[in-house]
Amino acid sequence: MKYLAVLGRLPEISLAELKALFKSVKLLAPGLASFESATPPDINRLGGTMKLAVQLDVAPLEILQQLPEGKITLGVSDYSARATVASARKEAMRLKKILVRHGRSVRVLDNKTATLSTATVLHNKLGAKDRAVELLLVGKTWYRGIGVQDIEAYARRDQARPARDAKVGMLPPKLAQILINLCGPLPEGARVLDAFCGTGVVLQEAYLMGYAPYGTDVNERMVEYSQKNLAWLTKMDTVRPQAEQHLVSVGDATSFTWEQPIDAVAGEAYLGPPMSAPPAEVKLKAVKQECGEIILGFLKNIAPQLKSGTPLVLAVPAWRRPNGEYARLNLLDKIEELSYNVVKDTSGFSDLLYYREGQIVAREIIVLRKK
Numbered sequence: 001m002k003y004l005a006v007l008g009r010l011p012e013i014s015l016a017e018l019k020a021l022f023k024s025v026k027l028l029a030p031g032l033a034s035f036e037s038a039t040p041p042d043i044n045r046l047g048g049t050m051k052l053a054v055q056l057d058v059a060p061l062e063i064l065q066q067l068p069e070g071k072i073t074l075g076v077s078d079y080s081a082r083a084t085v086a087s088a089r090k091e092a093m094r095l096k097k098i099l100v101r102h103g104r105s106v107r108v109l110d111n112k113t114a115t116l117s118t119a120t121v122l123h124n125k126l127g128a129k130d131r132a133v134e135l136l137l138v139g140k141t142w143y144r145g146i147g148v149q150d151i152e153a154y155a156r157r158d159q160a161r162p163a164r165d166a167k168v169g170m171l172p173p174k175l176a177q178i179l180i181n182l183c184g185p186l187p188e189g190a191r192v193l194d195a196f197c198g199t200g201v202v203l204q205e206a207y208l209m210g211y212a213p214y215g216t217d218v219n220e221r222m223v224e225y226s227q228k229n230l231a232w233l234t235k236m237d238t239v240r241p242q243a244e245q246h247l248v249s250v251g252d253a254t255s256f257t258w259e260q261p262i263d264a265v266a267g268e269a270y271l272g273p274p275m276s277a278p279p280a281e282v283k284l285k286a287v288k289q290e291c292g293e294i295i296l297g298f299l300k301n302i303a304p305q306l307k308s309g310t311p312l313v314l315a316v317p318a319w320r321r322p323n324g325e326y327a328r329l330n331l332l333d334k335i336e337e338l339s340y341n342v343v344k345d346t347s348g349f350s351d352l353l354y355y356r357e358g359q360i361v362a363r364e365i366i367v368l369r370k371k
Contacts, residue, residue: 003041004136004143006051006079006115007031008174013352013365014048017181020367028138032079043147045209047177050118053136053143060135060142064099071105073124073132077115080139088114091137121148157204162232163225165199171268175315175354175363176205182367183264183311186211194267195253195298200226202267203248204233216251216258223250254297258305265302265312268363270294275360278322291317292329296338299368303339306370312340315363318353326353326362335368343367 003022007014011031019025022035034055043052056063064072076092078084088111096106109116109124116134121127126134127145134145154173164170179202180192192206197215203226206213213230217223226248234246247259272287279287295316306312318326332342355362 001037002055003035003037004053004055004138005033005035005049007033008048008050010354013178013354016352017046017048017178020182020184029081032138040146043149045177047174050149051145052147053145056142056144061095061098063144064095064133065102068130070131071107072099073107075109075116075121075124075126075134077134078137079115080137083114085111085114118148121145122150161229163199163228165225171198171201173201173205176202179266179313179315180206180209182313182365183266186264190263191261193258193262193265195265196267196269197226197248198222200229203230207233213246215248216253216256218252220250223248254294254301262306262310264310268315271317271361278320278360284319284327288329292331295331296334299335299338303370308370310370312368312370314366316366318362318364320360320362328364339371340368341371343369
């Protein structure tokens with residue numbers, strides 16, 4: 001089947017995530033991609049995708065006419081190149097008039113823009129109810145919405161956790177999902193290692209995605225936080241059989257020996273101290289050296305512990321400069337000497353940089369495979 005993805009605010013990262021998981025991924029327009037999948041994808045597992053839709057092989061009117069009896073809630077999003085609010089409303093009213101002539105009751109959602117916001121789709125449960133439908137138009141091709149990113153669920157997982165520490169940085173759950181997905185398709189129950197687990201965000205998302213989380217951190221307090229957060233999460237979930245397979249322990253990533261097997265490695269490396277302004281050159285040089293030594297030390301240490309082909313995805317720091325650009329660690333040449341293949345051009349963009357507007361310490365994502 002062919003699917004449509006409405007990408008998040010950093011489309012290069014969203015596209016890279018899709019390319020790691022699915023076939024025939026194509027960028028249709030800025031913020032819009034198509035791909036193929038033998039099974040319906042689950043948007044709750046895709047941190048970089050805002051909406052998912054399936055391509056229709058019949059006219060949209062046929063789909064609407066086959067809906068169960070009762071009032072239909074219809075939303076139309078026009079993602080075509082020259083789309084306007086008027087063009088979206090025109091299509092919605094055209095479909096409504098025909099349905100009304102056939103005796104159906106239809107409520108059309110009012111478009112504020114050519115495309116419905118994710119909040120509007122989520123609030124009206126479009127795609128989640130039999131008679132609530134979002135139709136998406138791209139050129140002359142129609143799609144039916146099958147999912148929208150549940151921003152509220154991400155916020156709950158982040159803010160309701162019993163153990164949080166803003167001083168060590170707050171890894172967004174969506175980014176944690178992306179890091180795991182950039183490892184590529186993994187079997188159910190695969191063990192995912194985060195060697196810098198912090199408060200356990202990657203471990204939580206790995207668990208929710210059906211994997212066995214394995215975490216270590218040099219800071220004993222962070223290990224306690226991860227254990228508390230995983231216990232909190234699994235207490236609410238009586239379904240997943242891997243709930244008893246959580247493994248979190250104290251360990252220095254540059255010297256620790258991990259238990260086997262390790263099916264994938266995903267996480268955020270040491271980012272250095274938090275910063276509220278671009279650092280001076282002298283400070284930046286010192287921080288870059290410290291972070292680089294830790295990250296390269298980790299990669300050197302874990303290399304002989306991984307089987308050939310094991311994916312390793314790591315978020316490493318990049319620092320905003322006064323001119324708005326970001327200074328990188330430039331580790332790739334050194335990494336290739338440590339028995340890894342660097343997966344380049346994953347998304348077709350020059351690099352993968354995750355940041356918020358004005359953020360001082362950003363995250364550069366590197367995708368590796370053990371040689």
